[in-house]
Each structure stands twice: as structure tokens, then as C-alpha cells.
Amino acid sequence: MSVVQRTGEVRKWYMLGILGGLVITGQHLLKNLFQRKKMMTINYPEEKYEYSPRFKGNHVLTVKKDGSLRCTACMLCATNCPAECITIVAAEHEDPSVEKYPIHYEIDILRCVFCGFCEEACPVDAVRMGPEWQTPGRSGANFQYGIDYLAYRPQLKGGIQTFVDDEERHKAGI
Amino acid sequence: MPKCTINGKEIEVKDGTTIIEAMHHHDMHIAHYCWHPGLSVAGVCRLCMIEIEGMPRVQIACNTVVTEGMKINNTSQKVKEAVKWGLDFHLINHPLDCPICDQAGECGLQEQYMEYGKYDPEMAEKKVKKHKVVDLGPTVVLDSERCILCSRCVRFTTEVSKSNELGIFNRGDRSEIGTFEEKPLNNKYSLNTVDICPVGALTSKDFRFRQRVWYLKDAETVCNGCSTGCKVQTFFNKEGLFRVKPVYDKEVNGYWMCDDGRDLYKFVNREHRYLKASHREGSGWTQVIPGAAAKEAAAAVTAAGDKLALVLTGQYTVEEYEKIVSIFSKDLKTKKIYHWLNNKETVNSFDGLLIRGDKNPNTKGLLQTLQKHNISTAWSELESGLASGAIKTVVVAGPENHAFFKDIEEKVQLFNKAGTVIWLQAAKNPALEKLSGNAWIIPMKSYVEKDGTFINHAGQHRKFKRVTTVVSESLTLGEAAELLAGHQIMVKPESNLLVEADRQADKVTVEHRKKNEFVFKRGAL
Numbered sequence: 001m002s003v004v005q006r007t008g009e010v011r012k013w014y015m016l017g018i019l020g021g022l023v024i025t026g027q028h029l030l031k032n033l034f035q036r037k038k039m040m041t042i043n044y045p046e047e048k049y050e051y052s053p054r055f056k057g058n059h060v061l062t063v064k065k066d067g068s069l070r071c072t073a074c075m076l077c078a079t080n081c082p083a084e085c086i087t088i089v090a091a092e093h094e095d096p097s098v099e100k101y102p103i104h105y106e107i108d109i110l111r112c113v114f115c116g117f118c119e120e121a122c123p124v125d126a127v128r129m130g131p132e133w134q135t136p137g138r139s140g141a142n143f144q145y146g147i148d149y150l151a152y153r154p155q156l157k158g159g160i161q162t163f164v165d166d167e168e169r170h171k172a173g174i
Numbered sequence: 175m176p177k178c179t180i181n182g183k184e185i186e187v188k189d190g191t192t193i194i195e196a197m198h199h200h201d202m203h204i205a206h207y208c209w210h211p212g213l214s215v216a217g218v219c220r221l222c223m224i225e226i227e228g229m230p231r232v233q234i235a236c237n238t239v240v241t242e243g244m245k246i247n248n249t250s251q252k253v254k255e256a257v258k259w260g261l262d263f264h265l266i267n268h269p270l271d272c273p274i275c276d277q278a279g280e281c282g283l284q285e286q287y288m289e290y291g292k293y294d295p296e297m298a299e300k301k302v303k304k305h306k307v308v309d310l311g312p313t314v315v316l317d318s319e320r321c322i323l324c325s326r327c328v329r330f331t332t333e334v335s336k337s338n339e340l341g342i343f344n345r346g347d348r349s350e351i352g353t354f355e356e357k358p359l360n361n362k363y364s365l366n367t368v369d370i371c372p373v374g375a376l377t378s379k380d381f382r383f384r385q386r387v388w389y390l391k392d393a394e395t396v397c398n399g400c401s402t403g404c405k406v407q408t409f410f411n412k413e414g415l416f417r418v419k420p421v422y423d424k425e426v427n428g429y430w431m432c433d434d435g436r437d438l439y440k441f442v443n444r445e446h447r448y449l450k451a452s453h454r455e456g457s458g459w460t461q462v463i464p465g466a467a468a469k470e471a472a473a474a475v476t477a478a479g480d481k482l483a484l485v486l487t488g489q490y491t492v493e494e495y496e497k498i499v500s501i502f503s504k505d506l507k508t509k510k511i512y513h514w515l516n517n518k519e520t521v522n523s524f525d526g527l528l529i530r531g532d533k534n535p536n537t538k539g540l541l542q543t544l545q546k547h548n549i550s551t552a553w554s555e556l557e558s559g560l561a562s563g564a565i566k567t568v569v570v571a572g573p574e575n576h577a578f579f580k581d582i583e584e585k586v587q588l589f590n591k592a593g594t595v596i597w598l599q600a601a602k603n604p605a606l607e608k609l610s611g612n613a614w615i616i617p618m619k620s621y622v623e624k625d626g627t628f629i630n631h632a633g634q635h636r637k638f639k640r641v642t643t644v645v646s647e648s649l650t651l652g653e654a655a656e657l658l659a660g661h662q663i664m665v666k667p668e669s670n671l672l673v674e675a676d677r678q679a680d681k682v683t684v685e686h687r688k689k690n691e692f693v694f695k696r697g698a699l
Contacts, residue, residue: 074273075386090383096307100274100383123273170303 056116056129059107061151063159069151070162071126073102077118085111086118097166107150109135110143124164178244193235193246194222204248205257205286207264207372208324209236211422212429213333219264219324221286223256224248232256258290265295267302267347268373269319277374279387283322302347310352311339311359313433314368314376318350321375327351327367334430334527337361351375362529366430369419380436381417391674393641394421396628398489398575398621399435401532403630406431408439408622408641412672415439415622415644425634432529438575441601441620447645448602448617455612464617464647465665468657471596471614475506475658478567478594483510483556485570485589487579488534490651491626492635495536495543497652498571503547505659510565511549512556513540516579530631533578535621539629560591568592569658571651572599572606574620583608598654600645617648624650640675643668 032039042049051057062070073090089104118127132155137143151159177186180197187196197204198211207219215237222235227245232253235246247253265287272278287293295301304318328340328351339359343352353359359367368378390409397404397418404427407419418439420431440446451467452459462470475482484502486495502508515521516533523531534540544550559565568589573579583605589595593611600618609615622641630636646667649657656663670677 072274073383074278075389076273079386079388092307092383096305099307 051131051133053131055131055133056114056119057131057133058109058129058135059112059118059145059150060128060130060156060160061105061147062126062128062162063151064162065165067159069101069105069126069147070124070164071102071105072098072124073100073105074123076121076123077127080117080121082115082117083111083113085109097170102147105147105150107145108143109145125162128160130160176240176242176244178240178242178246180246181249187240191240193224193238193240193244196240197235197248202248204235205282206236207282207322208326210326210329210370210429213326213329213370216325216329219322220260221257221264223253223260225250225253254290257286258292261286261290261292262296264322265292266297266299267304267319268295268322269301270295271320275317275320275374276377276382276387277320277371281374282372304348304350308352309358310376311364313364313379314359315379315382316351317375317377318352320373321351322373323349323351324372326370326372327376330363330367330370331359331361334366335361335363340367362432362434362525363430363527365433365436366420370429378417378436385411385413385416390416392419393675394638395622395641396535396636396638397431397435397438398535398628399432399438399533400530401488401535401537401631402426402528402530403535403628403634403636404431404435404528405636406435410439410642410672414443414672426630426636427528430528432527434529437577439622441575441577442622442644444644446601447620447648448599448615449645450647451614451616453614454609459607464649465657467614467616468649468654471616472658472660474567474594474612475569475596476660480508480510481564481566482506482508483512483559483565483568483592484508485512485514485556485568486540487514487516487571487573488532488537488540489573489575489621490536490540490571491621491624492536492539492543492629493626494624494651494655495540498655499543499547499549501655501659501661502569503549505661509549510551510556510559511544511547512551512553513544514553514570514585516573516581532631533575534573535630535636536628538631538633539627542629557588560588565592567594567596569596570598571618572597572603574600574618576601576603582606596658598649598651600648616654617645618654619648619650620644623648642672642675643670644672646671 078086085108087106091103093101206222208216217237223232224235225247308316331340368376392409397406405421405423409417418436450461451464520531590610595613597615600620628636
């Protein structure tokens with residue numbers, strides 16, 4: 001850190017600067033006292049700010065109509081991730097029309113930079129970035145989010161349904 | 175010797191060469207699916223289109239023979255149009271499910287449709303649904319929807335493996351590759367069909383869904399599965415080795431390799447390896463660092479005098495044999511060097527294509543080295559020596575690929591008679607836990623971790639380079655021999671595991687970092 005040391009007569013005029021600062025502080029105090037609606041700050045955590053629906057928060061893995069994971073374990077999100085925070089282990093599904101699915105999908109949320117590249121890379125709308133942004137945890141908390149958390153955490157109320165439906169696509173002949 | 179001009183470049187080819195062969199030899203790019211240099215010409219994919227001056231229509235390069243003065247072009251607009259619409263026919267029923275498909279990243283069709291921008295087929299009709307995940311046999315899975323019916327795999331089973339398991343069934347757009355009833359694709363070369371499949375229709379059960387191909391790095395080496403010595407490519411990343419594929423070698427393996435050879439990456443991975451040396455004195459095993467264990471064992475070896483014997487298997491390189499045999503015969507002055515041959519009955523068998531009965535890559539190299547040092551011993555001498563007490567210390571260079579060493583347990587019992595056994599081996603084997611008395615197990619480097627030469631059945635020298643390092647502190651047989659003879663040598667452990675052999679090491683050392691003033695001062699604040 002560098003501190004500017006002034007010498008000479010200028011040093012004696014510091015009081016003006018301090019008073020000027022106090023005036024600004026006083027102005028804000030009075031404004032906030034008499035016009036509370038225009039106050040810039042909120043009383044977190046009692047009050048919470050409403051972000052836009054496009055906000056990129058914690059990840060959500062979407063599910064199909066039957067509640068199973070939409071993800072096909074193609075690894076495009078993991079390939080695209082600049083922070084390398086996604087780990088996927090793929091396996092063979094019993095249903096030949098599903099073929100491949102993840103048995104292990106993990107996001108290390110502390111490494112994640114919330115860039116949204118995973119969402120962009122996903123060809124089947126399986127991973128989205130949701131509205132949640134509060135991720136508190138005590139020391140020892142688990143910040144390695146697995147499938148249970150990403151797809152079926154209680155806040156999602158049974159899972160978010162995907163836009164891409166295989167059956168409809170098959171019927172359309174794609 | 176006709177001369178022709180391809181894309182403005184004049185080249186001379188042998189009589190009877192097709193245009194695609196000529197282009198292939200001169201490294202010119204031409205798209206092709208059904209043509210494969212190791213198979214016959216089918217001419218079904220219609221993708222290797224070329225324009226010949228004087229001919230009204232485009233021709234296929236794979237079935238047109240070069241004639242004198244031919245002027246050939248495969249970069250013109252006419253050719254591009256022909257390829258583009260040919261591609262569209264391939265994509266009519268192809269599902270384009272590249273994200274799930276295991277071939278994505280090394281797929282011929284993907285490359286082409288990306289080049290021509292055919293992300294969506296231009297057909298209004300619905301796609302014909304075919305069978306998915308068809309179990310063709312113990313090694314291969316078929317996805318008929320992805321198949322473009324190039325018939326490479328069918329031609330492979332009729333021409334190369336000569337087992338005729340595959341065929342094309344039904345007609346028109348309902349054609350499918352399949353096997354005959356109660357005759358699955360079950361031959362020793364079945365996984366070659368997966369290699370030559372230009373799309374993701376045939377996938378290997380072993381490799382399926384384990385890694386995306388773009389995460390893998392590859393390096394060439396020589397297969398250590400048998401005395402043929404095929405040239406192969408190993409694919410690996412930070413998690414280990416994942417698969418082995420053949421590389422074209424005119425003199426030895428051509429374009430193919432056997433299924434047994436493809437399993438040989440498995441014992442190289444860390445979970446199947448001895449990571450530390452173990453030493454047994456009295457009852458329990460203690461873990462030691464390999465170099466230190468070899469130094470400890472040196473006392474026993476040098477004290478043994480003429481009661482020392484060395485047992486070698488044919489799984490190490492010529493250079494290593496040279497080193498260990500010269501050290502044992504000159505420095506340690508023992509002529510008791512024996513060759514452990516595992517399968518005497520089948521050693522000369524050959525299946526007519528690649529697989530040989532001698533499951534050691536370097537038996538010939540070992541025999542040549544022994545001959546060079548004038549060592550001729552019989553296995554029965556070792557047995558009688560052990561029984562009579564003339565041999566008290568045995569150094570065993572064990573087999574790293576021990577799938578074909580069925581007698582390993584027997585041999586452990588035999589060597590236990592000696593009292594002191596120093597067993598050098600790369601891959602774990604439960605039989606070695608039965609070593610009794612004073613015993614060491616010292617981890618060796620496997621064939622992907624060292625440079626060297628194998629001499630194959632025909633006496634060809636098969637040189638290979640280090641692929642990567644899997645176990646950092648393991649020793650080569652040469653290093654182990656030096657240490658066992660009590661020589662002082664430096665064995666540097668490799669700290670960068672499972673990276674390419676030619677990757678440059680990080681040049682910024684800790685000392686450099688400490689000297690960096692900016693980092694240093696910032697730390698002080």
C-alpha cells in the first residue's frame with residue numbers, strides 16, 4: 001500500500017476536506033430518514049432483492065416427465081467449463097432409447113465462476129442456472145453438489161421439467 | 175507407370191493403382207467411408223467423388239484406376255456439390271445424436287457434415303427407426319440407426335478374419351447390419367470392426383461410455399501381448415490408460431490387431447500395479463520405497479556368492495536384458511541365469527493372421543542376449559539346485575503381463591525353497607503374497623513407461639519410445655540390476671504422472687518463485 005505524504009502549507013488545510021465529507025454523509029442521512037422508499041439498501045436477510053429471471057445462480061439439472069434425469073452425459077458442459085468444476089461419470093442405461101446417462105454428476109460450486117457456458121453448451125436443456133444465489137454453509141459443509149442436490153433439492157419441488165422431450169421428438173420423426 | 179495430375183500436382187503411380195490409393199499415398203485429403211486400404215473395394219458410400227477431365231459426370235475415386243495423362247480434380251464446385259448431396263442421403267436416416275454417440279470427435283460423418291454445414295437433414299419424411307444397442311457378441315455393440323451401411327465390417331469378417339459372422343439384412347432404407355442366428359460376432363479380431371467403422375454404429379463394450387475421445391492423448395508403442403509385436407497406439411489421460419488401437423505397419427501387423435492385445439492396457443493402470451516395494455522378514459510384509467528396497471536387497475545378493483541365481487521372463491526389453499545379464503555374469507560372477515518359459519506346448523503355434531502362441535514379446539531378444547554372454551542353462555538345473563541347496567538366493571524378473579503365466583503359483587512354491595527371493599514385477603499378482611522366508615517384491619516399469627526394443631518372432635527389432643509414466647518410483651530392470659549389484663546410481667522419480675512423454679516440464683522452480691520479488695513482497699504485506 002502506498003501513502004502519499006504531503007509536505008508544506010497544504011497539510012494545514014485538511015479540515016476543509018473532512019467537513020466536506022461530513023456534509024455529504026449528513027445529506028444522505030437526512031434523505032434516507034425522510035424518503036425511505038428511495039433508500040438504496042435493503043434490510044437483508046429479512047428483505048430480499050428480486051433478481052431478473054435471467055439471473056445465473058446455482059445450477060439445476062432438469063428432469064423428464066417421468067422424473068428421471070434429462071442429462072445424457074455427453075460431457076459437453078464439462079468440456080466447455082473454464083473452471084473445470086464439473087465431473088461426470090457416464091453409464092449404460094437399461095432402456096436402449098436412453099442409452100447413456102450419468103451415474104455421477106458433480107459440480108464443485110466453490111470453483112464455479114457462474115459463467116453459464118455449461119448451460120449454453122448443453123444440447124438437451126439438461127443443465128440450467130437457476131435463481132438461487134445464497135449458498136451459505138458452515139465449515140465442513142458440502143459444496144460438491146451431486147445429482148441429489150442439483151436435480152432434486154427440496155426448493156425445486158420434485159424437479160424442473162425440461163423443454164426437450166425425446167418422445168415428442170421421436171414422434172416428430174427427428 | 176502411368177503419370178497423372180491430381181489437383182494440379184503431377185504424380186507417378188504404379189500400374190493398377192486406383193485414384194484414391196494414389197491420393198492416400200500422397201497425403202491428399204479425400205472424404206471416404208466405405209474404402210479402407212486393408213479391404214476390398216465396395217464403392218457404396220459415393221463420397222469419394224472426383225472430376226476427371228473429359229468425363230461428363232463425377233466418378234468415384236476408389237474404383238477408378240489411374241490411366242496415363244489423367245487429369246483429376248476433387249476440389250471443384252461440381253465435386254463439392256456431389257459430395258454435399260451424397261452426404262445428405264447418408265443423413266436421411268442417421269439420428270445425428272452426436273452428444274450421446276461414443277464416436278463423436280473421431281467420426282468421419284461428423285467431420286463431413288460439419289464441413290458442409292448439414293446440421294439438419296433436408297428431408298420432410300420421418301426417419302426410419304431401427305434397432306439400438308444390439309448385442310452382437312461378447313465385445314461389440316451395434317446401433318443400427320447410426321450405421322451408414324458402408325459394409326466395411328462385413329468385408330472385414332469375410333476377408334480378414336474369415337469368420338463371416340456379419341451380414342447386411344433387409345432391403346432399401348430398412349437395411350441393417352446383423353449377425354446370423356446363434357452365431358454371434360465372436361472371433362479373436364472382432365474389435366477391428368469397431369476401429370474401421372467410420373461412424374458410431376459399432377462400439378467396443380470395453381471402452382463404451384468410459385471417456386470422451388477428446389479427453390484422451392495418444393502415443394505409439396509396441397504391443398507386448400505376444401511375439402508378433404504389433405505396432406499400437408495407447409490412449410490415456412490423467413485417470414489412466416483407456417484403450418489400445420492398431421497402427422499401420424506394413425511388415426508386421428498391417429492395419430489390424432487382436433482382441434487380446436487390446437486388453438493389455440489394463441494391467442498398466444495404477445490399481446493393478448505395485449506402487450511400493452514390499453519386504454518380508456519373518457511374518458508380515460512392510461512397505462518400502464522401491465529404490466531403497468533394491469539397495470537393501472543388494473546386501474543379500476552380493477553376499478550370496480555362487481549360490482545366486484537369476485530367472486528371466488521374456489517380457490523385458492533387449493537393453494534391460496543386456497544390462498542385467500552383464501551385471502550378473504561379470505560383477506556378481508554367476509552363470510546361473512535361467513529362462514522361465516511359460517507355455518512350452520503352444521509356443522510355436524500361430525493362427526495364420528497375427529496371434530502367436532509365445533505370449534512374451536521378447537523371447538528372441540532374451541535368447542540372443544543369453545547366447546551373446548555364453549550362457550546355456552536348463553530349467554532342470556535350477557530345480558535341482560534349489561532342491562539340493564546349491565541356490566540360496568533367487569532374483570526373478572517376473573512377467574508384467576501374467577495372464578498367460580498360469581504356473582506362477584507353482585513357481586512361487588519352487589522359489590520359496592531358496593530362502594531369499596527378490597521378485598521384480600510391475601503388475602500385482604495375488605500368488606506373490608505366498609512368498610515366504612526373506613522376500614522382496616520390487617515394482618518395475620511396464621512396457622509403456624520405458625524406451626526399448628523387442629525382438630519379435632521373425633527377428634525384427636521393434637523399437638518403441640516411452641508413452642508416459644504411471645508409477646513414479648518404479649525401476650527398469652537395468653536400474654534394478656545396478657542397485658542389486660550394489661552400484662550407486664541415481665534413480666529420479668517422475669513427478670508428472672500420466673502426461674505425454676514429450677511434454678516440456680515446468681521450468682519455474684520453487685527457487686525461481688522465491689526470488690520473484692513481486693510475489694515475495696506481496697506475501698510480506
